[in-house]
Each structure stands twice: as C-alpha cells, then as structure tokens.
Amino acid sequence: MSVKAYLKDVAEMAAGEFKSGRLSRRDFMTICAAAGVSPLLLRGSPASAAANEVVMWNWGGDAVACHSDVFGKPFTEETGVGFAIDSSGPSEGSIKAMVESGNVTADVCDGDLFQAESLGSQGFLEPIDYSVVKKELFRNPDDAKEFGVAMVYYGYCLMYDSEKFGANPPTGWADFWDLEKFPGKRTLYKWGNGVFEAAMQADGVPMDQVYPIDMDRVLKKVREIKSETVFWGSGAEPQQLFQNAEVAMGMIYSNRALLAERDTKGRFKLIWNGGLSQAGGYIVPKGNPAGRENVMKFLASCQVPEKQVNLFKCLGQAPSNPAAVDMVPPELKRYNSTDPENYALQVHADNHWYAQNYEAALEAYLNEIAS
Numbered sequence: 001m002s003v004k005a006y007l008k009d010v011a012e013m014a015a016g017e018f019k020s021g022r023l024s025r026r027d028f029m030t031i032c033a034a035a036g037v038s039p040l041l042l043r044g045s046p047a048s049a050a051a052n053e054v055v056m057w058n059w060g061g062d063a064v065a066c067h068s069d070v071f072g073k074p075f076t077e078e079t080g081v082g083f084a085i086d087s088s089g090p091s092e093g094s095i096k097a098m099v100e101s102g103n104v105t106a107d108v109c110d111g112d113l114f115q116a117e118s119l120g121s122q123g124f125l126e127p128i129d130y131s132v133v134k135k136e137l138f139r140n141p142d143d144a145k146e147f148g149v150a151m152v153y154y155g156y157c158l159m160y161d162s163e164k165f166g167a168n169p170p171t172g173w174a175d176f177w178d179l180e181k182f183p184g185k186r187t188l189y190k191w192g193n194g195v196f197e198a199a200m201q202a203d204g205v206p207m208d209q210v211y212p213i214d215m216d217r218v219l220k221k222v223r224e225i226k227s228e229t230v231f232w233g234s235g236a237e238p239q240q241l242f243q244n245a246e247v248a249m250g251m252i253y254s255n256r257a258l259l260a261e262r263d264t265k266g267r268f269k270l271i272w273n274g275g276l277s278q279a280g281g282y283i284v285p286k287g288n289p290a291g292r293e294n295v296m297k298f299l300a301s302c303q304v305p306e307k308q309v310n311l312f313k314c315l316g317q318a319p320s321n322p323a324a325v326d327m328v329p330p331e332l333k334r335y336n337s338t339d340p341e342n343y344a345l346q347v348h349a350d351n352h353w354y355a356q357n358y359e360a361a362l363e364a365y366l367n368e369i370a371s
Helices: 003-020 025-035 062-079 092-101 114-120 173-177 195-202 215-228 236-243 254-263 291-301 305-315 330-335 351-370
Strands: 053-057 082-086 108-112 148-161 186-189 229-232 249-253 268-283
Touching: 053 062, 053 291, 062 082, 062 291, 062 305, 092 108, 092 114, 108 114, 108 291, 114 148, 114 268, 114 351, 148 195, 148 254, 148 305, 173 195, 173 215, 186 195, 186 215, 186 236, 195 215, 195 268, 195 351, 215 229, 215 351, 229 236, 236 249, 236 254, 249 254, 254 268, 254 330
Parallel strands: 053 082, 053 108, 186 229, 186 249
Antiparallel strands: 108 268, 148 249, 148 268
8 A cells, every 4th residue: 555545544534533523623634634635535524523613724834833823722712612724725626626515624715815706706605704804904905805805915026146146136027037137047936826927027017007917928928938947836945946046036935035035144135026915815615614603703813913913923924904014023024025115016916817817827827838
C-alpha cells in the first residue's frame, strides 16, 4: 500500500469513528488535515456534525496556527462554541462538490472575495447576516457582499535584486518586462492574479484603467518574457527563489515580502507600485453544519481590530477594519497592503471582473505558459 493510500485509509477509519460518536469533530478534522485528505472525499464521511463547533476550511501552512490562535481560541472563550480547521484547501470546485453532495463539513471557507459572487449567484453559499456582521467595520463598501466578506487583504507585488540593480532600480512593471535594460530571470504567479494587471500596465495601460482586462494583450506580453520566467504556484516558492538569488526580479505575495527581505538580509526589496491589492473572502457554504447563527457570530468576532492586527503580525494578511489598520506597528506598516500609503500605489482588484471572467482567463493563461 502506498503512503497516500495508507493515509486515506486512516482518514476513512476516522470518519467511521466520528460518525459513530466515538471521535469528536475537532479530532476528525485534525486527522484529515494531517493525512492531507479533504473530509468531503471520504466514503461515508458524516454529512453534518455538532452545531457547537465552527470549522474553517483554509489552505494550511502557517494559516492553521495563526487562525486558530488569533480567531479560533478567543471565539471559543467568548461563546463556548468550538473551533477547528480543515487545511486541505477550499478550491471553488471543491466547495461546489461539497455542497452538491449534501455532505457539508465546513462552516466558513477562506478564499477570494470574488468567489462570494461567483459561488453565491449559483446557490452554493449562505447569505451574510448583516444584523450580526457589521458593514460599517469594513474598509470598502464592496468588502461586504451578499454572500461573503473581506476580513483580510493581501497583495501581489514586485521585488528586485538591489545588488544587481542598486544604482538603477526598477520602478514598476514596464521595467520588469524590459529584459534589455534589466537583464535576468523573472518569476510570476502561476495562477494569474496580479500577472494580468501587471501585464496590462507593462503594455502601457494606466493603473486605474486595467479593467476590463484584455487577455489578448496579457497573453502577448507574457509571451515576450515567458522563456526567462519561472512560474510559481505556492507562496514559499518565490521566497526560496529570492533567498537563493535565482531570479533578478519577481512577483510575490505581500505577506511573504517581509520574510524574503529578512531571508536575503535586505538584498531583495519590495515595490508596491502597480501591485494588486486583493481581498480575501470568508464565505459560508450552503447548509453549514454549525448553523447560520454560530458562523455569523464567528464572522463578527473576526472584525475586532485587535484580532486583525494580531493576524497581520502572525500571518502578514492585512486588516480590513480601518481601526485595525491604524493599530499596525510602525515598523510593519511598509508590509501592510491596506496601509493608506501602500494602498494608494496598487491596483484594486475588480471582484466582479474576476467572478465573471477568471475561469476562462486562467485557462488561456495556463495554456500560454505551458506552450
């Protein structure tokens, strides 16, 4: 038996124990996360669980400990409702499959805000109760959508090698695309966000006019530099590329920029100019096991500014509550995508465009970089 098959078998046994009542939901989710298996993929996985525990479905890594410590533990202390994490990754397709199966195991999913529109319009999400969650505590009106809320922000920004370009550093994406003036390997995000906007700017489009994105222009620009570009899919990859000085410039998550600067002792430096500011969406799958009342209480508890600042310190995800933005320590402000100075330098993601166009745009982009 392969290791993968063995781990799935362990998770299958845990599902049976959970269904019989001999294993708690928290322990069941922990076992699934450790095995790298999503509960919705297990035969006989229970369709629902005790209503006194909220399960967040996220992408794992440091987000597990940070969300547990910053949002989960205080929520349990305040309400008596438990908190657990499924770290197997809530892709849009997985959320659809979970709801369609009737085997809903998550209460809140940590995704992109545009999914609130794309999944909500198809009937896969619960509407947000704004008598509990407070609209006035969000940075932008668009942060409070019918089927999701923006609790955090993150950015896709540019980093460059200051040893290589110290006397003549790049200032934006036009320089990134200029291989003659700024020679060296590049790195860009495999899944398109941020790259679409960067390519439009490199092609001469002003920052505030990149939407609607012209994918023909984007693909043409990507074609110009793809032979000199490493495409990364997880946040740790560009950090490693910078640490090893394998690229001269690249796109990176803003919450990884601090780590990259630290790892390279300041050799690689962050540029906000022309980066993409995108809201992370907390969305609630239709028929969530903990019930609407508990999950709405959880979402409201995440709006507390002190908690959002603590999540930023722990994970680097920027706060959406304006009061929290003002509480970020001065030495960390340059890494905060929602700090007013940084926010003014970025493209602000058009969630409606992403909801309507991302699937087709991503397919075209992936085909281009694979050819």
